[in-house]
Amino acid sequence: MASSDPVRVMVVDDSAVVRGLITRMLEEDPGISVVASVGNGQMALNALERHSVEVVLLDIEMPIMDGMTALPKLLQVNRNLQIIMASTLTLKNADISMRALEAGAADYIPKPTSTREMTGGGMDFKQELIGKVKALAQRYRTATGGNRAAPSAGQPVAERSAPSGAAPAARPAAPRPTTAAPGKVAIHPPGPISLRQPSSDAPDVLAIGSSTGGPQALFAVLSGLKGLRQPILITQHMPATFTTILAEHISRISGIPAAEGKDGEKIQGGRIYVAPGDYHMVVESKGTDKILRLNQNPPENFCRPSVDPMFRSVSAAWGRRVLSLVLTGMGHDGLKGGQAIVAAGGTVVAQDEATSVVWGMPGAVATAGICSAVLPLPEIAPYIQKLAMRR
Known part of the structure; x- marks a missing residue:
């Protein structure tokens, strides 16, 4: 095909x-x-x-x-x-x-x-x-591989209705690859990916951005993290109502307390904060405390919530002690924010192409040369754990 x-x-x-x-x-x-x-x-x-x-x-x-x-x-x-x-x-x-x-x-x-x-x-x-x-x-x-079975001979090309009846016998299923295959959204010309050294400092925060295919990737990564003391901030492209349920599912699957972020809330370690639908979630420093702020500033990258404002704000708040992760998603949200994180000495990690539903967002940061690692989904949690737990 x-x-x-x-x-x-x-x-x-x-x-x-x-x-x-x-x-x-x-x-x-x-x-x-x-x-x-x-x-x-x-x-x-x-x-x-x-x-x-x-x-x-x-x-x-x-x-x-x-x-x-x-x-x-x-x-x-x-x-x-x-x-x-x-x-x-x-x-x-x-x-x-x-x-x-x-x-x-x-x-x-x-x-x-x-x-x-x-x-x-x-x-x-x-x-x-x-x-x-x-x-x-x-x-x-x-x-x-571009293959598909053709409709049976004599069948119409389009069907606008079909009579209900007994369930059909299932035909042999096409083999599913052991890792999800990518849907490419071209952001930069293809080429070798150059990697940077991660920050030598243990991170004080983990910031994650994701979009299409993101909930499944988040479940996989967060369920593999154990005993992290750092707060985890998540921006997933998702409307209001859905982010409420996403936080509940993350909490159940990961065992880490998770909820939508609230404006003015003091950020605490060992908790997960999810950007509410239709609000950018950013961080503000207030003395030694870090405070969540929600705003409805214009969408960035056609999105609200958007990853870039969150990444920029955590970079300003924590500097080189930021560990960030870009998971599967369309577009390039997270690229400019990731560049700000790296400029401040922090670390960016991306999901690889083979396990991404869409290699747009992670592909953008990977091919921009700002990542310390570009990893298949099953290897992300151990890598994050290793960086986060070091002293």
């Missing part, structure tokens, strides 16, 4: 109106083709037997078979399938989305709460959706 072939998408939502709107949004991009549009998880399973699909947009709440029930069944049919969970911004749906990421979904996207919002003010939703679909399709194509 040529990289120029349109991305093959299936839209799964119980609302015919929403399916139609999303299909039109996607197909306005010539690089995307919606090959199936169905109303529940069972119909999605049926459609997957007839169509070659790379990315699935999967609603959570549907009759007959909901999104969480369908998720493992779809991955059983094709383990490389890239599934984006779609849900409205409620605490319940945010919690389900986080559990879906743990269960194998590649990403999530919050849906506008009404069709009016989707058609009137939904430009941000459309841009985010198209960006995620294309990035995850690249991941699919890299994982499968």
Whole structure:
């Protein structure tokens, strides 16, 4: 399959109106083709037997078979399938989305709460959706070597509805690589990566930035950290409500107390602070204390919260005693802040290309030559632990 072939998408939502709107949004991009549009998880399973699909947009709440029930069944049919969970911004749906990421979904996207919002003010939703679909399709194509099974002879190219029925027999799953394959977002010309020596001082803070694929990466890294005395600050590109649930899941998975940061809160060691959705989270020095500040300054890198303001502020507050980590994500947020950290003598670590869902953010800092290490996801926690625990 040529990289120029349109991305093959299936839209799964119980609302015919929403399916139609999303299909039109996607197909306005010539690089995307919606090959199936169905109303529940069972119909999605049926459609997957007839169509070659790379990315699935999967609603959570549907009759007959909901999104969480369908998720493992779809991955059983094709383990490389890239599934984006779609849900409205409620605490319940945010919690389900986080559990879906743990269960194998590649990403999530919050849906506008009404069709009016989707058609009137939904430009941000459309841009985010198209960006995620294309990035995850690249991941699919890299994982499968560009191969796909063609639809059976005589089958229509697109399916707008399919009768529900008995669950299809699962075909042999495509082998899933031992590490997640990348979706490349070019930031700098490819070339050898030069590494710097980490700071010789033990860090007083760990600052982490992440975006697409970030929750899964955060769970993996933080669950591997034991006994750290330093505070951990996290900016994950995520809307309000979702960041509340993200902090709860981090606390449960890692065993480290985690919560959304609060304006004016004194930063304490051994705790995790997550930037709340729609707020930049920065650090202010007040005597010997470090205080969290939240603001709604303009978005940076089209994001709020953004990694760069957090990185700049921790650099100003702690200087060379900053250890920072850039995990999977689209774009280059964290690059300028990472440069400020290195200029002050601190340390930057990045996730490698092979284990990133999208090697945009970590690729930007890696290829800029400001990293002390560029590591596969399973090796990040031991490396962080080693630097953080030294005296």
